[in-house]
Amino acid sequence: MGKTISGFSKLSKSEKIDWIVNSYFPNTKNTKQILKQYWNSNDKLQQLHDEFIENTITNYYLPLGVAPNFLINNKTYTIPMAIEESSVVAAASKAAKFWLDRGGFKAEVISTKKIGQVHFKFYGNHEHLEAYFTHIKSKLIADAKSITANMEKRGGGILDIELRDKTTAIEGYYQLHASFETLDAMGANFINSCLEQFAKTFKNEALRFNGFSSEEKDIDIIMSILSNYVPECLVRAEVSCPVDQLTENHKITGAAFAKKFVEAVRIAEVEPYRAVTHNKGIMNGIDAVVLATGNDFRAIEAGVHAYASRNGTYSSLSHAEVNDGVFTFWMEIPLALGTVGGLTGLHPLVKLALELLGKPSAKELMQIVAVAGLAQNFAALRSLTTTGIQQGHMKMHLMNILNQFEATPSEKEKLIAHFKTETVTHSAVVQALEKLRS
Numbered sequence: 001m002g003k004t005i006s007g008f009s010k011l012s013k014s015e016k017i018d019w020i021v022n023s024y025f026p027n028t029k030n031t032k033q034i035l036k037q038y039w040n041s042n043d044k045l046q047q048l049h050d051e052f053i054e055n056t057i058t059n060y061y062l063p064l065g066v067a068p069n070f071l072i073n074n075k076t077y078t079i080p081m082a083i084e085e086s087s088v089v090a091a092a093s094k095a096a097k098f099w100l101d102r103g104g105f106k107a108e109v110i111s112t113k114k115i116g117q118v119h120f121k122f123y124g125n126h127e128h129l130e131a132y133f134t135h136i137k138s139k140l141i142a143d144a145k146s147i148t149a150n151m152e153k154r155g156g157g158i159l160d161i162e163l164r165d166k167t168t169a170i171e172g173y174y175q176l177h178a179s180f181e182t183l184d185a186m187g188a189n190f191i192n193s194c195l196e197q198f199a200k201t202f203k204n205e206a207l208r209f210n211g212f213s214s215e216e217k218d219i220d221i222i223m224s225i226l227s228n229y230v231p232e233c234l235v236r237a238e239v240s241c242p243v244d245q246l247t248e249n250h251k252i253t254g255a256a257f258a259k260k261f262v263e264a265v266r267i268a269e270v271e272p273y274r275a276v277t278h279n280k281g282i283m284n285g286i287d288a289v290v291l292a293t294g295n296d297f298r299a300i301e302a303g304v305h306a307y308a309s310r311n312g313t314y315s316s317l318s319h320a321e322v323n324d325g326v327f328t329f330w331m332e333i334p335l336a337l338g339t340v341g342g343l344t345g346l347h348p349l350v351k352l353a354l355e356l357l358g359k360p361s362a363k364e365l366m367q368i369v370a371v372a373g374l375a376q377n378f379a380a381l382r383s384l385t386t387t388g389i390q391q392g393h394m395k396m397h398l399m400n401i402l403n404q405f406e407a408t409p410s411e412k413e414k415l416i417a418h419f420k421t422e423t424v425t426h427s428a429v430v431q432a433l434e435k436l437r438s
């Protein structure tokens, strides 16, 4: 039987830690020390982090790295990436440098529409409901004015509200399907506040609508929430160059490399087992920038994977072709990102990351993030179709293995030099370390 406690959130931080230590680590001496070593010595900064969530007991560090040399629409960027996987930043940097010499990345925001829905049940006459919706639509928008006024001043707001009949899926199920323009904000709070106001107006005004019978007046609101599926908040990223410029060494010609690369993408387009891993590689780049810039990576993940299945089968997000001797590699993905609101003004590292990117608008950030994903995908496919992935991965993993065995700086230096020409495997590193130590 696990431990339970009531009123945990009301305990102080140190009381919470005491409870955890006593309940789960009674025989371990250094649990408190492990937790406390990650506390920030700047009390104000620590308090800021404590208050991001409930029941904070310590901070969980991720490395924040940077990938320089990204040329996007003729502007250079050094892209911040927060990620634990050892090869990701290295791969992004390599891909950035590769394309820097070949004209860089092109990116374009296709659309920025976001969606939210009020889900409700209505068992009366469909035409009466249609009539009510037509009657009430402008009031739905008017009643949300106090929420939308500021956004409207800046050029955003509610784009439209539709009544959607979903009764073939579930008896009595309808939606108010609303679309929004939230400019530089991710917009979750804005959209949810609007939706909750729509729901209130929609329910209350139904009681007074003469076109309803008395039973029809009682609309049952189930819930009001934004959708993280944003297929119309779309950005495209692309790289392109003549095939003969594609190769860096003489082991494989540009044409042969391009052919293999296109085949590899084609496989991910038709084979879901491969597509998931292929897209995971894209998300390595995307999540790292999304996280570094204080955006919600779970929302992005959910939306992107839904988009990858939009045609009924999970498929590759990216595509590649060779046409008239020109290699083109591109991707269109939905990204609902913000550069104001949320963590962006609150977390000092997020602020710094956005400053590093030149304080981009949400649209510019969509382009940067999409490019980071495409670059990551390019790097992965390039390794996979040439040397194999493990060579690069294990080189990066070498440091993790050395740290695991508490190698000293001089041991690290010697072994990194040694493994420049040797294959890295876990046992080879352990053996080399043992040999050095004996």
Ligand code: MEV
Pocket: 085, 277, 278, 279, 280, 281, 282, 284, 380, 381, 384, 389
């Ligand atoms: C590893 O994190 C990502 C890759 O598996 C992506 C891919 O296979 O394309 C290398």
